[in-house]
Amino acid sequence: xxxTTNTTIDETSSVARVALTGALNxxxxxxxxxxxxxxxxxxxxxxxxxxxxxxxxxSAGLRVIFKAAKQSKAAGNRLAAANRKPHIDKVFExxxxxxxxxxxxxxxxxxxxxxxxxxxxxxx
Amino acid sequence: xxxxITSKLILLLTLCLAVILSIGMAIDYRLSRDEILSxxxxxxxxxxxxxxxxxxxxxxxxxxxxxxxxxxxxxxEYTPAGxxxxxxxxxxxxxxxxxxxxxxxxxxTDHPMGFAPYYYRKNNSLExxxxxxxxxxxxxxPWYAEAVNAAKPVWVEPYFDTGGGEVLMTxxxxxxxxxxxxxxxxxxxxxxxxxxxxxxxxxxxxxxxxKSGFGILLSRAGIILSARDPEIIMHHHLEAAEGxxxxxxxxxxxxxxxxxxxxxxxxxxxxxxxxxxxRLSALQPTGWPVGVIYAEDEILAPLRDYQIRTALLGxxxxxxxxxxxxxxxxxxxxxxxxxxxxxxxxxxxxLDVPLPRIQGEDxxxxxxxxxxxxxxxxxxxxxxxxSATAARSRLVGExxxxxxxxxxxxxxxxxxxxxxxxxxxxxxxxxxxxxxxDLYTYYCDDxxxxxxxxxxxxxxxxxxxxxxxxxxxxxxxxSTAFTVPATGMALLNNALEAGNSNCMFVTLFFGVLDLxxxxxxxxxxxxxxxxxxRGGEATPVDQLSGPALGLAANLEFPTNSLQLRPxxxxxxxxxxxxxxxxxxxxxxxxxRFDRALESSIKDTPTEAGVHILQLVDDFAGTTAQSDxxxxxxxxxxxxxxxxxxxKIHSSFEPGPLLTSRVGNWLQDELRKFDLDNVLIMELMLVxxxxxxxxxxxxxxxxxxxxxxxxxRSDTDVLxxxxxxxxxxxxxxxSLGANLGADIESAEIGGLGVHLIRELTDEQxxxxxxxxxxxxLSKTLSSAG
Numbered sequence: 001x002x003x004t005t006n007t008t009i010d011e012t013s014s015v016a017r018v019a020l021t022g023a024l025n026x027x028x029x030x031x032x033x034x035x036x037x038x039x040x041x042x043x044x045x046x047x048x049x050x051x052x053x054x055x056x057x058x059s060a061g062l063r064v065i066f067k068a069a070k071q072s073k074a075a076g077n078r079l080a081a082a083n084r085k086p087h088i089d090k091v092f093e094x095x096x097x098x099x100x101x102x103x104x105x106x107x108x109x110x111x112x113x114x115x116x117x118x119x120x121x122x123x124x
Numbered sequence: 125x126x127x128x129i130t131s132k133l134i135l136l137l138t139l140c141l142a143v144i145l146s147i148g149m150a151i152d153y154r155l156s157r158d159e160i161l162s163x164x165x166x167x168x169x170x171x172x173x174x175x176x177x178x179x180x181x182x183x184x185x186x187x188x189x190x191x192x193x194x195x196x197x198x199x200x201e202y203t204p205a206g207x208x209x210x211x212x213x214x215x216x217x218x219x220x221x222x223x224x225x226x227x228x229x230x231x232x233t234d235h236p237m238g239f240a241p242y243y244y245r246k247n248n249s250l251e252x253x254x255x256x257x258x259x260x261x262x263x264x265x266p267w268y269a270e271a272v273n274a275a276k277p278v279w280v281e282p283y284f285d286t287g288g289g290e291v292l293m294t295x296x297x298x299x300x301x302x303x304x305x306x307x308x309x310x311x312x313x314x315x316x317x318x319x320x321x322x323x324x325x326x327x328x329x330x331x332x333x334x335k336s337g338f339g340i341l342l343s344r345a346g347i348i349l350s351a352r353d354p355e356i357i358m359h360h361h362l363e364a365a366e367g368x369x370x371x372x373x374x375x376x377x378x379x380x381x382x383x384x385x386x387x388x389x390x391x392x393x394x395x396x397x398x399x400x401x402x403r404l405s406a407l408q409p410t411g412w413p414v415g416v417i418y419a420e421d422e423i424l425a426p427l428r429d430y431q432i433r434t435a436l437l438g439x440x441x442x443x444x445x446x447x448x449x450x451x452x453x454x455x456x457x458x459x460x461x462x463x464x465x466x467x468x469x470x471x472x473x474x475l476d477v478p479l480p481r482i483q484g485e486d487x488x489x490x491x492x493x494x495x496x497x498x499x500x501x502x503x504x505x506x507x508x509x510x511s512a513t514a515a516r517s518r519l520v521g522e523x524x525x526x527x528x529x530x531x532x533x534x535x536x537x538x539x540x541x542x543x544x545x546x547x548x549x550x551x552x553x554x555x556x557x558x559x560x561x562d563l564y565t566y567y568c569d570d571x572x573x574x575x576x577x578x579x580x581x582x583x584x585x586x587x588x589x590x591x592x593x594x595x596x597x598x599x600x601x602x603s604t605a606f607t608v609p610a611t612g613m614a615l616l617n618n619a620l621e622a623g624n625s626n627c628m629f630v631t632l633f634f635g636v637l638d639l640x641x642x643x644x645x646x647x648x649x650x651x652x653x654x655x656x657x658r659g660g661e662a663t664p665v666d667q668l669s670g671p672a673l674g675l676a677a678n679l680e681f682p683t684n685s686l687q688l689r690p691x692x693x694x695x696x697x698x699x700x701x702x703x704x705x706x707x708x709x710x711x712x713x714x715x716r717f718d719r720a721l722e723s724s725i726k727d728t729p730t731e732a733g734v735h736i737l738q739l740v741d742d743f744a745g746t747t748a749q750s751d752x753x754x755x756x757x758x759x760x761x762x763x764x765x766x767x768x769x770x771k772i773h774s775s776f777e778p779g780p781l782l783t784s785r786v787g788n789w790l791q792d793e794l795r796k797f798d799l800d801n802v803l804i805m806e807l808m809l810v811x812x813x814x815x816x817x818x819x820x821x822x823x824x825x826x827x828x829x830x831x832x833x834x835x836r837s838d839t840d841v842l843x844x845x846x847x848x849x850x851x852x853x854x855x856x857x858s859l860g861a862n863l864g865a866d867i868e869s870a871e872i873g874g875l876g877v878h879l880i881r882e883l884t885d886e887q888x889x890x891x892x893x894x895x896x897x898x899x900l901s902k903t904l905s906s907a908g
Contacts, residue, residue, distance in 0.1 A: 002784075026783035026816050056805055058783070058812045059875035087802045091809065094882045095875055 003028035005035060014045035015114060021053035024061030033064040040068050045077050046117065048110060052083035057091055082110045129460070133453040134446055141445050145438045153431060160427045168423065172403050172416050175331045175339065182220050182327065183319075183409040186296055189218050190317040191277060194298035197226065197315060208241045208252070214317070215243040215250055222320045223289055225255055227268050228313035238262060244289040244318065253288055268314050271297030279410045281345050282321055282358060292321040292358060294349065321357060325350040328414070334425070337400075337418025344411050346378065369393035369400070381406050381413040390420065459488050463495060475503045523558040523586075530559050530589050533596045535566060540756075541730055542566070545892075546639045547574060550729035551756035554700075554737070560752035561588025561630070562698050565599055572639045575603070578756050579632040580651070580698040582672075588752070591628040595620060595673075609634045609647035613670065613681040617649070620674035629674040633696050641837065642688040642760055647681040649673045652702060655718050656686070657693040657725050662718035665694075687839070688760045690901060691886050693729070695721055700753035701736075704744050712743050729757040761888070761899075773833035773844075778819040783812045786832065797836040799904075806883045807843065807902065813876030814845050814854065814898060822849025822896060840885070843900045852896055853889040854880070 003022040010017070016039050024032060039047055049065065051057075069079040083106055084092065193214050202210065207226050214224045223244025233239040240255035240262050255262050262268060267280040282294040296319075300312040324341055328350040331339025338352035346361045356364035365374045373391040380387040386405040393400040401423070404415030462480035469477045479496050482489045531538040534553055542549040551564045561581030568574050577599055581588040598619045602612060613634050620630065633654060635646030646654075650672035653664045670681035688694065697717065704712040720739045724732035733755055740753070774789050776782060787808045794804045811832065818830055824847060833844040854877060880887060886901040 023784075023787070025787065025812055027781045028784075056787070056808065058809055058816075059879055060783075060812075060816065063875065087805045090806075091879065094878055 003032060005032065007035075007039065009044070013114065013117065015117075016042065016044040016047045017050060018047065019050040019053065023056035024054060024064070025056060025058045026060040029058075029060040029064050032061070033067070036064060036068045037071075040071050040075075040077075040079070043075060043077065046080060046114075047072060047077070048080045048082055050082050051085065051088060052107075054085065054088060057088050059091075059095065062091065062095055080110070080113075083107065129457045130450060130453040134449050137449045138442060138446050142438075142442055145441060149434050149438055153434065156430060157427055160430065161424070164423050164426075168401075168403065168416065168418070171331065172405070175327060175416075176405060176407060176414055178330075179324075179327050179341075179414065180408050183296075183407065185218065186220050186317050186319060187277065187409055189214055189221065190224070190296050190298050190315055193224075193226075194277070194300050194315045197300045197312065198302055204239060204241070208243075211241055212243050212250060212252070215245065218317075220319065220323075221317045222291070222293060222323060223285075223318040225316045225318075226313060227255060227262055227316065229311045230261075230263055231310070232312055242288055246289065251289075255288065258288070259286075267295040267297050267316055271299045271314050271316075272311060275299060275301075279344070279412075280316075281343050282347055282349055284358075285318065289318070289320070293318045294321065294324075294343065295319075321349050325357075331416045334418045334422030336422060337416060339414070339416050340404075341407075342378065342413040344382075349412065374402075377402060377404050377415075378413055380404075381415075382411075387415075393417070456488065459492060463488075463492055467495070470499060470502070475499055475506070520558075526586070526589065527555070527558045530555075530593065533593060534564060540564070540566070544568075545761070546572070547637070547761060548729050548759040549574075549576075549756065550733045551578075552733060552737070552754070554749070554753040555584070555589075556700065556749045556752050557585045559586060559589035560584050561592045562700065562752035562754040563592050563596055564696075564754055564756050565596065566756075567603065568639075573607075574637040574639055574758075576635045576637065576646075576696065576756065576758070577632055578651070578696040578698065578754055579630050580700075580752065580754065581630045582628055584752055587626075587628065591630065591674075595630050595632075607636065608683070609636055609645055610681045610683040613647045613649055613673070614679065617673045617679055617681075618677050621677045624674050627675060629672040631672045631698075635696075637688065637758070637760075642690070642692075644686040644688050644694070646684050646686070648684070649681060652697060652699050652714070654694055654696040655714070655721055656688075657695070657721050658689065658691070660722060660725055662695075662721040662725075664714055664718070689840075689886060690760055690842075690899060691888055692760045693721070693725065693732075694758045694760070696756045696758075698752065698754040700749070700751035701740055701755060703751060704740050704753075705747050705750060706743050707745050707747055712740055716743070729759050733757050761890070772835070773831055775829040775831050776815070777829055778824055782815055782819055782830075786811050786815045786830075790832070790834070793834060794841075797834075797841065799836075799841065803841075803902070807841065810880050810883050810900060811843065811845075813879050814843075814900075817854045817876055818845065818847050818849060818852075818896070821854075822847050822852045824849045838904075840904055841902045843884075843902075845898045845900075846895045848895055851891050853891075854898065855887055855889050 003020065003024055005021070006019040008017045008019075009015075018036070018039065020032075022028070036047075047068070065079070065081065072079040081092070193210060196210070197207075211224050211226050215221055223242060225240055225242035227240035228238060230238045235256060237256040237260070240259075242253050242255045243250050244253070245251070259265060263272075266283065270280050271278050277296065277298040280295040280297055282292060285291055285293050295316045298315045300315060301309050302312045303309050328339030328341055331337075336352075340351045340361075341349040342361050343349055348356050348359055348361050348364055351357060351364070353364075361378065362371065362375065365371050370391040370393065373389060377387040377389055377391075381404045384406065386403075388401070388403045390399060390401050399420065400417050401420050402415060402417050404413055406412065407414050459480045459482050466477050466479055479492055479499070482492050531553070534540070535551075536542075538553045540549065540551040549566060551566070553560065553562045553564060555562065561584055562579065563581070564576075564578045566574060566576045579592075579595060581591045581595065595616075598616055602615050602619070613632070616632070616634075631648075631650040631652075633646060633648055633651040635644055637644045646667070648667050648669040650669055653667045653669075655662050656665050665684075665686055667684045668682035671679055695717075702712055702714045702717050706712075716739075717736070720736045721732070724735045727735060736755060737753070772793055774793075776786055776789075790808050790811050791804060794807060799807075815830060815832075818824070824830070828848045831844075831846040833842075833846070835842045880900065883902075884900040885903045886899070888899045890897040890899070
């Protein structure tokens, strides 16, 4: 029951991408919380939590994510949870936590969103 | 005292008699008074008349004698000696005359002083005096002049006689005329006769009416000749009247009499007792007013005496009456008083007190005889009652013993409470009478099966109790054969039918609960369907029912199945509950029973049972319990499933990586249960939330461990968490966070509770033996 993360930064489009593998539970949440706080503090426009490889999440893990989502929103940025497995999605729904987050069902939706964001940057 | 018949009689009779006497006396007084009054008036008139007549006779005789002498002297010439002799004879022979004189006219006598011999009485002898020698020109004296002037006999106004008798007197003067030789009439002289006012006064003394009444005599000129007060004699009457009486009225009286009338009046006369009656008339010869003055009050004194006598007589009569009435009524009521005292004693239960003896046939005698009869009847009645009461209390004692015996037939004496790790059972029987026909039994066999019966024998009271005893003994007899309810029911039915000639019957619920699987199989012999409380809602269990037991042999009974889950409460009861009536003849009904079950679902079975029966009692109000009542509540706990099956458990010390340790163990074990990954993930999640909550809030002691047990059946997966921490029910005590916006600030436990509730189907917390026990079950889908 471990959690490994792989963070990739796209400075040009100001997008941080965190790939989560394993379990985000009471034991792993504190370390991840620290890591995510640092990332949010870097003030990227969008932070994407890629949950494609995340098998398990508990309320402690969710709490870390909500906190980061709130902080991002307050800073004018966004936090997204992408590629949620059904049973993880169910936990999100039970706790009614989605409204504050950018949500992407899969990579395709995420890519579309990223393209739109880059267009905005170029356009502005 | 005033309430006794005697005093009432005395009071009433005295009052009535007093009124009657008063009325009689008043009428009598009215009549008597008039009579007495008229008699008194007549008397007074008679008195006056008699005196007046006497006076008149007297005066007549005085006048007659004088006039006779006058006529004699008219006819014949007498010598002075002859005149004197005649005069002396006149006075001597007439006691009525005080004195008499013959006063010759100075013209006919040679004496220059005139001649007027006068005899009068003094000290019982006659005295003589020649008035001429005493009174100069006596012919100028009124007693002479008035007669001469009138030329007829007159009564002279009274005067004081000086030179003669020296007394107050009045004089009757008769002028004597003669004819001379020429036939010329001339005055010869005057003959007088005196009467003293003293004499007149003596006459009038007889005019006494009453104590202070008196006669009064006036002269024609109104000079008082006689009256009570000597002082006023010779005074004019008006002068005397001034101040003594009502002058105007008096004057009117006197003038009336002077005109010849007889006057009578009542006038004010302060002199004599304020008011006085006056009767006044005139003396015929003289025209003098004569009368009597008297006080009416004094005259009426006899009348007053009469009144007082009558009143006294009435009073005495009344007193005698009171005495007599008191005597008579006491005599009459003496037996009643005695009877009252005896009755008081009878009322205290002393029926041997003798009644007062009485003779005769009157009402009191009849009353006392009736009392005697009543006393005898009472004694008989009380004797009967005593023996009936004795018999009754014997019966009551027997029934009480029977009740104890009957209750002893029921598990735990009719008040059962069975608390085990696998189930909780509470049951009670409440007969409508001392003994009843309701019953319940339960026992648990070695195969962890709970056998339950609840039954209701037809009718109630002793016959029902006996049949109930028979039923119970048969249930116990066949207990080992009762593994299948339908079979057991058929056996029991045949046993009860045998020899049941008076067709008693019993409705029975017979169930076998497999405590390993929670499966209840039951058969019903016409019994009210039990109610199941699940998820806070109570509903009657659908059942196929057979006929009541004991009526016919070789019957079949359908078997019903009901899968019970942890948290379910099954209520089996008899129709004494749903058919309890209230004052409006409404039934309590199964619906009310189900609502009562729902309202008490949070209570322990004991509390719930007591509460439900209380609701039934409140509903019935004053209506007596009409039928026996039996209620059995069975709580299926979550633990028995885990406890009974091949459970797997592990202990975890709190500390770092608790969640991972729990999760890893659980994942490995659940995989052995052949469950899909999503379900395993969910159960791992739930376990993490529970373990986190316990570690955070239960304040585990240093060596405290969390024990997690798991088990799987065909239908569900069970998780049981046990910890020795302080009492903490995560379902109740943790603060369920508001979801949505507040998630960030929510406590971790608060979020976890939502997940626990959502991801499992049953949650049950229990504090047992110093441990928090949380049991969670997840129902497996049919595909699972």
